[in-house]
Amino acid sequence: MQKTDAETICKIQNVSKRFHKHYALSNFTLDIPRGAVYGLIGPNGAGKSTLLRILAALISPSSGEVWFDNDEVSQHSASIQRKIGYMPDFFGVYPDLTTVEYLEFYAGIHKIPRKKYKRTIEDLLELVDLTAKQNELVETLSRGMKQRLCLARALIHDPEILLLDEPASGLDPRGRVELRELVQSLHSIGKTVIISSHILPELAEMCTDIAILQEGRLVASGDVEKIVQRFSANRLFEIRVLDAKHVPAALELLKKQSTMSNITHEGDNLLLAGFDGNEQTLSEIMAALITHDIAITSFAPRASGGRLEEIFMNVTEGSTLS
Ligand SMILES: Nc1ncnc2c1ncn2[C@@H]1O[C@H](COP(=O)(O)OP(=O)(O)OP(=O)(O)O)[C@@H](O)[C@H]1O
Numbered sequence: 001m002q003k004t005d006a007e008t009i010c011k012i013q014n015v016s017k018r019f020h021k022h023y024a025l026s027n028f029t030l031d032i033p034r035g036a037v038y039g040l041i042g043p044n045g046a047g048k049s050t051l052l053r054i055l056a057a058l059i060s061p062s063s064g065e066v067w068f069d070n071d072e073v074s075q076h077s078a079s080i081q082r083k084i085g086y087m088p089d090f091f092g093v094y095p096d097l098t099t100v101e102y103l104e105f106y107a108g109i110h111k112i113p114r115k116k117y118k119r120t121i122e123d124l125l126e127l128v129d130l131t132a133k134q135n136e137l138v139e140t141l142s143r144g145m146k147q148r149l150c151l152a153r154a155l156i157h158d159p160e161i162l163l164l165d166e167p168a169s170g171l172d173p174r175g176r177v178e179l180r181e182l183v184q185s186l187h188s189i190g191k192t193v194i195i196s197s198h199i200l201p202e203l204a205e206m207c208t209d210i211a212i213l214q215e216g217r218l219v220a221s222g223d224v225e226k227i228v229q230r231f232s233a234n235r236l237f238e239i240r241v242l243d244a245k246h247v248p249a250a251l252e253l254l255k256k257q258s259t260m261s262n263i264t265h266e267g268d269n270l271l272l273a274g275f276d277g278n279e280q281t282l283s284e285i286m287a288a289l290i291t292h293d294i295a296i297t298s299f300a301p302r303a304s305g306g307r308l309e310e311i312f313m314n315v316t317e318g319s320t321l322s
Pocket residue numbers: 019020022023024042043044045046047048049050051089
């Protein structure tokens with residue numbers, strides 16, 4: 001079986017994971033470039049957490065292999081766990097420990113010498129902005145603070161690879177910005193970060209690559225910009241008519257266009273339609289609207305803020321799969 005090369009830190013090869021009769025992952029293959037910030041995107045139940053748990057060597061695949069450098073995960077789980085910092089999507093029950101004691105406990109698990117970990121913990125508490133809470137019981141921290149504490153815990157042994165399962169959930173807007181900055185700073189010092197999320201535009205901003213998962217399968221993967229380009233053929237257009245009374249005629253005309261799909265009426269004067277054609281067909285549609293005396297005030301792709309979200313919706317609906 002192939003091991004990783006200089007550019008690839010992790011190779012996921014034909015991984016399937018079955019729970020009873022259900023496949024959480026089916027024949028999943030993906031290379032993670034060294035130093036990437038790799039986003040895993042997919043709807044609930046797509047298999048993101050299952051994949052991250054397999055990468056963290058917490059559960060074994062039913063079939064297939066995962067390589068980190070020259071180590072296959074199921075054969076070398078101890079050395080993999082030294083390399084990896086894993087932040088789960090749940091926080092469980094905390095024993096009666098303060099924030100600092102909690103991190104000391106995990107420093108102990110990783111066998112970090114006491115002399116060294118005091119300073120490390122101070123730095124980490126500062127990094128995740130919990131210095132003021134260091135002597136509070138973990139149980140009394142807010143959800144967002146617990147989240148940040150888990151991130152500090154994942155970083156305690158200075159791992160090369162970070163696996164973050166939905167780290168942005170439960171964070172307030174400031175927390176999200178700080179998370180993004182933190183991921184960027186980890187990226188800048190050469191760490192590889194694999195991160196799952198539902199918050200797609202945010203993920204796109206911080207990731208170098210993304211993989212889109214659905215029902216345990218890989219739907220698309222690669223460089224963020226390339227994915228956007230690949231799927232932008234099916235763009236979402238906003239068509240605004242001058243007068244709401246023209247909406248029915250506009251709907252009827254757009255529905256006849258083979259390059260338009262999922263046409264919906266939003267608000268008084270606004271129509272939305274998926275468009276999968278070229279500039280020529282676009283100008284023909286506009287000409288047809290005008291010929292039918294349907295006055296249009298705008299006809300444009302929906303602003304790019306939601307672009308990735310749209311792509312994700314298109315891809316997971318299967319409508320643009322090539
Ligand atoms: N321990 C388990 N036992 C049985 N089924 C499981 C187990 N873990 C996951 N599954 C199933 O595997 C599928 C994938 O679950 P997973 O948690 O990986 O999805 P996810 O993409 O992380 O979803 P979410 O966005 O909701 O976190 C689901 O159908 C889930 O019910």
